[in-house]
Amino acid sequence: MSARIIDGKAFAASLRERVAAIVPAFEAAAGRKPGLTVVIVGEDPASQVYVRSKGKATEAAGMVSTTHRLPETTTQDALIALVRDLNADPAVDGILVQLPLPKHIDEQAVIATIDPDKDVDGFHVVNAGRLAVGQEGFVPCTPLGCIMLLEDRLGDLSGLNAVVVGRSNIVGKPMAQLLLAKSCTVTIAHSRTKDLQDVCGRADILVAAVGRPAMIKGDWIKPGATVIDVGINRIDNGEGGTKLAGDVDFAEAIEVAGAITPVPGGVGPMTIAVLLRNTLVSAYRRAGVPYEKGAI
Numbered sequence: 125m126s127a128r129i130i131d132g133k134a135f136a137a138s139l140r141e142r143v144a145a146i147v148p149a150f151e152a153a154a155g156r157k158p159g160l161t162v163v164i165v166g167e168d169p170a171s172q173v174y175v176r177s178k179g180k181a182t183e184a185a186g187m188v189s190t191t192h193r194l195p196e197t198t199t200q201d202a203l204i205a206l207v208r209d210l211n212a213d214p215a216v217d218g219i220l221v222q223l224p225l226p227k228h229i230d231e232q233a234v235i236a237t238i239d240p241d242k243d244v245d246g247f248h249v250v251n252a253g254r255l256a257v258g259q260e261g262f263v264p265c266t267p268l269g270c271i272m273l274l275e276d277r278l279g280d281l282s283g284l285n286a287v288v289v290g291r292s293n294i295v296g297k298p299m300a301q302l303l304l305a306k307s308c309t310v311t312i313a314h315s316r317t318k319d320l321q322d323v324c325g326r327a328d329i330l331v332a333a334v335g336r337p338a339m340i341k342g343d344w345i346k347p348g349a350t351v352i353d354v355g356i357n358r359i360d361n362g363e364g365g366t367k368l369a370g371d372v373d374f375a376e377a378i379e380v381a382g383a384i385t386p387v388p389g390g391v392g393p394m395t396i397a398v399l400l401r402n403t404l405v406s407a408y409r410r411a412g413v414p415y416e417k418g419a420i
């Protein structure tokens with residue numbers, strides 16, 4: 125058996141187009157464009173690439189993109205002061221502080237400063253709480269993108285056994301909450317889980333978000349399962365360079381799974397597409413303009 129490849133790149137492109145098609149209607153109703161501000165501290169090369177991509181995608185969708193590039197030596201107080209200014213700026217609908225931050229800055233303290241109603245990353249504890257109790261808020265972009273891919277592939281997810289390997293605040297935990305909200309039977313597994321292979325083998329939906337290249341082997345996967353690989357690990361390509369690899373052993377998994385996201389080209393591109401979606405939703409909510417929820 126050879127699994128169907130879930131084309132996250134194509135799905136993300138269509139989501140970005142859908143968002144861009146709605147932006148003019150927002151502008152006509154609100155008299156301004158939606159605005160996303162991204163803050164990056166330091167020179168982490170991968171973060172620089174992601175932030176550039178976010179800026180380009182935001183502009184391509186017809187929104188206002190602003191990027192604050194701060195030096196590695198920026199103090200936590202200076203970063204928090206900038207976030208407070210952005211909270212108070214009516215033209216800013218979405219604030220995103222690129223992670224990871226330099227070690228001398230407490231990420232949680234910075235995230236806690238972001239106005240929850242501009243927190244398009246969905247990382248603020250208020251948005252985590254809203255997700256947990258089923259209230260409207262912002263949901264982290266990567267897990268929401270995974271749910272979109274899963275529903276596109278499987279339709280109704282209710283009753284399915286879902287296993288999420290990884291318990292981070294930005295992927296594992298919100299992913300589990302979203303699957304629960306879709307009426308899946310959810311297990312969160314992690315590095316201390318006993319019989320991890322056995323736990324994974326019971327999953328109709330297996331989400332890997334551990335950050336360990338090729339950790340999930342083919343014989344861990346239930347035949348026909350849908351596998352969502354959130355891992356983006358840079359590894360040696362054997363020719364003196366590097367390449368990206370997921371948390372799932374793709375060559376093995378493709379022989380067993382029913383469908384699987386590749387790395388690259390699976391979940392990754394959904395992160396930025398959903399960010400644009402969250403920014404547009406924020407703009408509508410903040411402007412008090414009604415919008416068709418199903419459309420975005």
Ligand SMILES: Nc1nc2c(c(=O)[nH]1)N[C@@H](CN(C=O)c1ccc(C(=O)N[C@@H](CCC(=O)O)C(=O)O)cc1)CN2
Nearest residue numbers: 174220221222223224245265388389390392393395396
């Ligand atoms: N504030 C945030 N920081 C970080 C987030 C986030 O959602 N909010 N997520 C990641 C990084 N990230 C966006 O910021 C991101 C990661 C990967 C991709 C992506 O498109 N990946 C491609 C491969 C790209 C490449 O060649 O390197 C893919 O998987 O196909 C987009 C965004 C951590 N920080």
